Amino acid sequence: MEIEVIKAAFSRVDDVDFDNIPFGKIFSDHMFVVDFLENEWMQPTIMPYGNLEMSPAISALHYGQAIFEGMKAYKGADGRVRIFRPFDNIKRMNKSAERMCMAQIPESLFMDGLTQMLSMDSEWVPSQQGCSLYIRPVMFATTAEIKVKTADQFKFVILTCPVGPYYPHPVKVVIEEHYSRAAEGGVGSVKAAGNYGAALYPAKLAQEKGFDQLLWTDAKDHKYIEESGTMNVIFVLGNKLVTPSLEKNTILSGITRDSVLTLAKELDIEVEERKILVEEIIDGCKTGELKEAFGAGTAATIAPIDLISYEGIDFYLPSVDANSISSVLLKMLTDIRVGKSADTYDWMHLVG
Incomplete structure (x- = not known):
């Protein structure tokens, strides 16, 4: 046409x-x-x-x-x-x-x-x-x-x-214990406008307390991590990259998320897509098993998280440097996007 x-x-x-x-x-x-x-x-x-x-x-x-x-x-x-x-x-x-x-x-x-x-x-x-x-x-x-x-x-x-840049600095997040972004059987896995409108009030409450965003949890029990604000969330636990599974259809199937997981496998980093207990993340903060956490999405690309708050307690994560997994993955992704690295996955569409 x-x-x-x-x-x-x-x-x-x-x-x-x-x-x-x-x-x-x-x-x-x-x-x-x-x-x-x-x-x-x-x-x-x-x-x-x-x-x-x-x-x-x-x-x-x-x-x-x-x-x-x-x-x-x-x-x-x-x-x-x-x-x-x-x-x-x-x-x-x-x-x-x-x-x-x-x-x-x-x-x-x-x-x-x-x-x-x-x-x-x-x-x-x-x-x-x-x-x-x-x-x-x-x-x-x-x-x-x-x-x-x-x-x-x-x-x-x-x-x-x-x-x-969407976030000019590392992100401070609080784990949401009351409000929900999406429930099983709902529209959490699609980009419906109402998903974002409904999230504004709890995000506003978090921002009034000094946080940048929420770590959303499951609607039923608030026991499992789902997303970070408007981004997918990824954790470096030990030597593994771990992110919430998409199987319940409450989480958006992020294209940046998929790209990050693909590049991590290229680096021979073990990737797990599974249910992640809030308790596991907090234990990881306490023991040092949680090395990094970051959001992944189109607007922010990769947004490092430097603080996770839960039940009134703030847990600080190690500082990110050029050798951090999130930094390495961001550089790999950026180099593909601007043509500095070979587009082996056929991700880029040239205009003209």
Whole structure:
């Protein structure tokens, strides 16, 4: 399907200080927009970034039929733009769409729109170390009817923004003992917008106490570790890399998580995906068996955790240096993303 292109009258890129980029506040010149009506996708358009007109009765606002993804593009030393694992994001977004009774997005529609837009906005992809172009695909129900039912009209949008590091320092987390992010049988394994809205209040309570994020636990007993804020969490216990299993469908199947585990195996580090008791982590803090802990996600990539708090007691983790497992894995991942290392896993998609 041919994409209609409406170019911005002028670019705002020269107004951006790429050495001081706030996360998620500055948007690139264009966005990709397409509607799903009468059981098919309509004419897709690349247009200047701006507000969208819509009815206040749309289903997304009332009943939460909204999903999204998080992706990144990088500019290498060769000046070429590379998107990290885009086809995995498309698969995951369609999994979210299925769970939320929404339209499936054709891979070709997604990729054609994204790559053409990135070609137009390539100057927005930062080349500074630790920076990237964050890509936010979002789909929401636009059926204008005040009734709880499956919507049949949707809008799919891709917008982008240049970003720097999500966390400028190691993260302090508190283990959540009361509130829950997701329960078995729920939507914790998909990127439904409501998952994030529901997490804001407990995160706010933690931040008021000086923590950056929560370590979420299982909804039933609060005995098992699940995620760290909006990231998957990974622990270095002894000489093993250990992370919560995905089998209960309460945890997002993170693409960064999968990449980190793949690279760890390449380094001959033993990897375990299993249930992790809160008690095991606290014992590891006390005995020194817990060497490192870090979050893994698109926004933060790898975010070292330097403090874990539980039942009012703070446990400090060893300082991270260049030889720490998280640092080594981050460098490996970064080098692949910017073209310094061979892309042996075929993760990067070149634009143009």
